Each structure stands twice: as C-alpha cells, then as structure tokens.
Amino acid sequence: MSTARSEILDRIAAAVGGSPESTPVLRAYRRAGALSAPDRVACFCERVGDYRADVRRIEPTAVAAAIEAACREHGARRLVVPSGLPAAWRPGGVELVDDEALTPRELDALDGVATGCTVAIADSGTIVLAAGPAEGRRAITLVPDLHICVVEEAQIVELVPEATAVLDDLVARERRPLTLISGPSATSDIELSRVEGVHGPRTLVVLVVAKETP
Amino acid sequence: MKAPAESFPVAARRELANAQLRTNLRNATDTIRAKRARVVDEVPDWEELREAGRSIKADVLRHLDEYLVRFESAVESAGGHVHWARDAAEANAVVVEVARAHDADEVVKMKSLTTDEIELNRALEAAGIHALETDFAELILQLDGDWPSHILVPAIHRNRTEIRDLFARTIAPGIESDDPRDLAEAARVYLRERFLDARVGVSGANFGVAETGTICVVESEGNGRMCTTLPAVLVTVLGIEKLLPRFADLEVFLQLLPRSSTGERMNPYTSLWTGVSDGDGPQELHVVLLDNGRTRVLRDEVGRQALQCIRCSACLNVCPVYSRTGGHAYGSVYPGPIGAILTPQLVGIENAPSLPFASSLCGACYDVCPVKIDIPSVLLHLRSLAVGAKASPAERTAFRGIAWLFGSRKRFALAERVGRLAQRPLARGGVIRRLPPPLDAWTRTRDLKPLARESFRDWWARTRR
Numbered sequence: 001m002s003t004a005r006s007e008i009l010d011r012i013a014a015a016v017g018g019s020p021e022s023t024p025v026l027r028a029y030r031r032a033g034a035l036s037a038p039d040r041v042a043c044f045c046e047r048v049g050d051y052r053a054d055v056r057r058i059e060p061t062a063v064a065a066a067i068e069a070a071c072r073e074h075g076a077r078r079l080v081v082p083s084g085l086p087a088a089w090r091p092g093g094v095e096l097v098d099d100e101a102l103t104p105r106e107l108d109a110l111d112g113v114a115t116g117c118t119v120a121i122a123d124s125g126t127i128v129l130a131a132g133p134a135e136g137r138r139a140i141t142l143v144p145d146l147h148i149c150v151v152e153e154a155q156i157v158e159l160v161p162e163a164t165a166v167l168d169d170l171v172a173r174e175r176r177p178l179t180l181i182s183g184p185s186a187t188s189d190i191e192l193s194r195v196e197g198v199h200g201p202r203t204l205v206v207l208v209v210a211k212e213t214p
Numbered sequence: 215m216k217a218p219a220e221s222f223p224v225a226a227r228r229e230l231a232n233a234q235l236r237t238n239l240r241n242a243t244d245t246i247r248a249k250r251a252r253v254v255d256e257v258p259d260w261e262e263l264r265e266a267g268r269s270i271k272a273d274v275l276r277h278l279d280e281y282l283v284r285f286e287s288a289v290e291s292a293g294g295h296v297h298w299a300r301d302a303a304e305a306n307a308v309v310v311e312v313a314r315a316h317d318a319d320e321v322v323k324m325k326s327l328t329t330d331e332i333e334l335n336r337a338l339e340a341a342g343i344h345a346l347e348t349d350f351a352e353l354i355l356q357l358d359g360d361w362p363s364h365i366l367v368p369a370i371h372r373n374r375t376e377i378r379d380l381f382a383r384t385i386a387p388g389i390e391s392d393d394p395r396d397l398a399e400a401a402r403v404y405l406r407e408r409f410l411d412a413r414v415g416v417s418g419a420n421f422g423v424a425e426t427g428t429i430c431v432v433e434s435e436g437n438g439r440m441c442t443t444l445p446a447v448l449v450t451v452l453g454i455e456k457l458l459p460r461f462a463d464l465e466v467f468l469q470l471l472p473r474s475s476t477g478e479r480m481n482p483y484t485s486l487w488t489g490v491s492d493g494d495g496p497q498e499l500h501v502v503l504l505d506n507g508r509t510r511v512l513r514d515e516v517g518r519q520a521l522q523c524i525r526c527s528a529c530l531n532v533c534p535v536y537s538r539t540g541g542h543a544y545g546s547v548y549p550g551p552i553g554a555i556l557t558p559q560l561v562g563i564e565n566a567p568s569l570p571f572a573s574s575l576c577g578a579c580y581d582v583c584p585v586k587i588d589i590p591s592v593l594l595h596l597r598s599l600a601v602g603a604k605a606s607p608a609e610r611t612a613f614r615g616i617a618w619l620f621g622s623r624k625r626f627a628l629a630e631r632v633g634r635l636a637q638r639p640l641a642r643g644g645v646i647r648r649l650p651p652p653l654d655a656w657t658r659t660r661d662l663k664p665l666a667r668e669s670f671r672d673w674w675a676r677t678r679r
Binding site: 004005007008009011012013014015016019021022023024025026027028029030031047050051101104105108121123124125126131137138139142143160161163164165167168171172175176177178179180181182183184185186187188189190191192193195197198199200 | 238241242245246259262266270273275276277278279292299300304349350354367368369370372377394395401409410425426428434435437440444454462464469476479480481482486487488494495505509512513
C-alpha cells in the first residue's frame, strides 16, 4: 500500500501547496466555568436526569448502601465490578463478581455493573470513564443491563473543555480508552419516538456523592 | 463513489409523490430543528465555538498531508495498523482481507456513511462475508433492501407498522406489537447474540486525532460501542478529512456535533480509543485512510470547505428543498445541501450537474452549519462550473443581447414599452402562467409577474413635473 500512501500524500501536496496559509485558530470560547460548586453539582444532576438517568444524591458513607438499594429496586443480584472498586463502596447484600477478563457471554449473564468515573461534565450531563482502577474495561459497562455509576462531587467540572484538560494526559501518555456516557442508550429511529435502552445498559443509576465535610 | 443514477429534478418529482415520505419527513425535520434551536440557544459562546470549529478544520485541510503522517505514526506506535486507500476498491480490499485472515463469515458493523460511500457491504458480500448492520435504522433498511433517506434517522420514511411486518417476516417471527419499544427490544435480542460472538467489527469514525492517534465515534444506541469493543479485531474506515490536530480540539467538536445533530447537549455514547489497549477491547486494530475523491475536492479552493463537514445533518433539517424531497432524490449517500456540494465534487461536476441547482439559495444551511461551510457560495461556484461545462451558444447570445439592451436608458425604456405590449395576451389575473417557447423554460415551474402598467420613471415624470 506504500504506493497508495505516497500517491495520496502527493495529491494533497499538489492540491493545497499553493493555497494561502490558514488563519490561526481562535479559541475565544469558554474554557473555564463560572458556576459555584453547589450550582455546578445541581446543574449536573438536572442534566443527567434530563436524559432519564436515575440520579441520587448521597452522603460519602452511603455509597455501598445506595448501590445495594439500586440493585434491589432493579432486581439485580449479581454485579460485575472492576477490581479497583473501593472496598467502602462494595455492598454486602449483592453478589459481586470481580472482572478478571470475563468473556462477553459471561458478562451477559450478569445483572449489572458498578463503577466510578474519571470526570463528569455538568454542562452536557456527561460521565467520562477512562479505564481507571474503579472503572475497569469498556466491556463491563456495556454488556450488563444496569449500570450504577458513582460520581464524586469533586469530579464534576462545568464545561467540556475542562474535562478534556483532565483527559488529555491520560490519552496522550497512557493511551487510555474513553467512554463518554450521557444517559442510557437510546434510539429515535422509528417515527422519531424515543426508546431508552437499545444495546447498552437500559438503566443508568448515577450516585452523586457529597464532599466529605472536614 | 458512484454518480447519481438520474438527475435531481427527475428523482425529486417521483419522491414528491410519496405522501408518507413527506409527512414523516416534515415531522422529523420540524422536530429535530426545534430541538437543535433550543440547545444551541442555551450556549452563550456558540458563535465562538463555530469559528473555532471552522478554523480548526480549515487548518487540517491546508496541512492535511502533515496531519495524516502524524496520525499514521501515532496509530502505529499505539499498536494499530494503518492502510491507505486511493479509492473504494482499495479500501474494501483491506476489510475483506482482514475478515478472511480471521476466518470471519460475518462482521458486525456500525452505521457509517463512509462505508456506505464505498459500498463496503456489497464488496464483503461478494467475498462471501456478511456485513451485519447493527444500527437500528440501518438494520431495518438492510433487512428490506432499502437505503437511507436521512443521515441521522435513515429509516425516517418508514412507519412502525411496516417495520413490524418486516420484523415478523425476518428477525422476530410472530411479533405483533408495533410499539417502537417492542420493536427496539426485538432488534436488541436479535443483535445481542451476534455481538457476543462477533470476531470482527467494522466502524467508521467521526474524528481522528493526529497528535495521539485517537479515534472518536459518537452514537446513541450502543451498537457502536458493541462493534468497537467486543470483537477481537476492529477495522475503522476513516475519510482522510476526518482528522483533528490535537486531542483538545475534541472539546470544540463534542459541543458542536451533538447539539447540531440530534439536538442533544451530548449524545448518549462517545467512544475514543488510541491504538490497542492491553486486555481492553480489540487486540488488533486496522485503520483505513480513504481518499476516494477527497483530494480532488481539495484541489478547488472554493469547494474545498465541503470537506470541513462533520456530518451533523443540521443543513438537511432546515433545507426547504430537502424537507420536501427527502434524501433519495439526491441519488447519493450524502443528501441535502451538503450533498449538493459534496457529491458533485467527489464524482466530478459533469457526473452530477443537476445537484448544485437543488437549492433555493436561501442560506439557512449556512446559518446552522456548525463549522460555517458557506454552502450557498459553493453552490453558486459549482453552478458556474456546471454551466461552463456545457454553455449553449444560444443562451450566451441571448444574455449578450440582454446586456446590450439594459446597457442604455433609451433601449431599456423601449424594451419596457415593447414588453408591456407583448405581455397583453399572456397576462391573466395579474400573472403570466406560460411564456411562448423558448422562454417557456422559465414558466414551466413558476409563474411570472408581468411588467407594471407604468414604470417608476414614467410615474415620476407624470407626477413630479
């Protein structure tokens, strides 16, 4: 294919070589948020909720109990969890299966998944998973039907550019795969009527954990 | 890329007769347009984002060769294989080869205009490999041998009962409900089995980052995540114009694209991967860099901006022509205003000369374009090329005559007087419905306003003496 490569590159050079230099990129858009911390968290909760995710605000000590409650409500008995999920988040009343290279079929036999996240964006109601220890492989948050995601208030930024600033290094240096999640999967393909839950988890529960009071 | 099989006016006339298409389309375009307006209005720096989007893309095109080489080396050092394809056949051959190397008789595929453009499915089929479309709408169309009518909602011309009947005949025997919820569930059940066992996935891409080799796919349903995560092998076909220089540039496009496209603040799922990640996702990655006419578009300094397109489909939804004819009339995988400037440039203006005329030049497409492609200017530019290619000597002479007539005040006044006399037998009820040949070309599709009984000059002379 090296001939295709050199031919395409030659075609491009011939096509644009004589063109005037492009104007410098103007980044006059907002790159830092203006909301106070409580407003930022409120905005995140509202916008994630707009996508029909189930948002619950909880105290730092209540993560395990909240995961257990969500499982009970959705009839989930067996959860896959990434191996780095903090011990304090692991509920007692649910069977936890640590992800050790489970196959897609093994994942399909489980009821749900519980993870943390790397950063969350208030403006767009988005959670970003970056394959961190508490987030795990991409497949575990994809195949099971229930995703319970723990978001700590300190992880919430206001704007998309603030999130890319956090992620830049993880991608450039560590080549981490990213998944941005904004509500459960959805389709509007039939007569534009929205259906939640096609291939990804049909239920997304977001647990927003308050900051520890010092 | 294949040129449209028939001219736009011929195809449009047929499509306009389809009442269901027009109703569904009107509903879809109105709804998405309103949603888009709402989420765009709430962004205070939308114009700044548009300008950044435009200038980033313009920079990519101006230095495309450098960015491609940088992207190639980033992908390769992250464990991926990069293939270059001058045309559809070369790109398809890569995918066939990869599938064969893994003994796959089926590949799972996410929705991708680029792979539609190169007719990848047909090429795979010819090699005995089934390409399973996993996007809900694409699956519907594939099961029925139909093709997309809208970039974003490809099956918008089909109704729920039709889809129920189709599913009953194919993937869900016995299904009775036509509730979209139940139809989506039927597709989920059918596709899940195929996802779990798939060995090779095929994707397009929304963006490729030159700096890091990262590939970005935005979607709603999760089928894209399935295709790019579960199979052991992934082939991504990427138009060469899809690059962005830096990872940080995504912060602009991840705001522009979803709000312009589905009218959401963010689409449900965005996947980004950088080469191969140990133990996570496909362990073999192939990236096909596709030219297929793009370097030809690049040669035209005016038309080049069509390559800035990020395939959001906002211009379709606001277009008075598209929202009536639908996508099939454009005879290309790229319909609507963007198709009217992209298709003729990809296949050569002589092979799609009617498409630049499929517009009223109202400019709504330019207003909504998230990367500020000046579609009306490119349309005019392409029109002049189309006419220049086959200008009729009679028309040229006629216009020279008109220029002479209008060039002097006396001659112009005389022409007015003659015109006023000549139109007498033609004007009925304040309009001229039909002009005599050869001028009837004008009145075949529209009425003509007759000359006023008295010109402004005459009125001025009569009253202000």
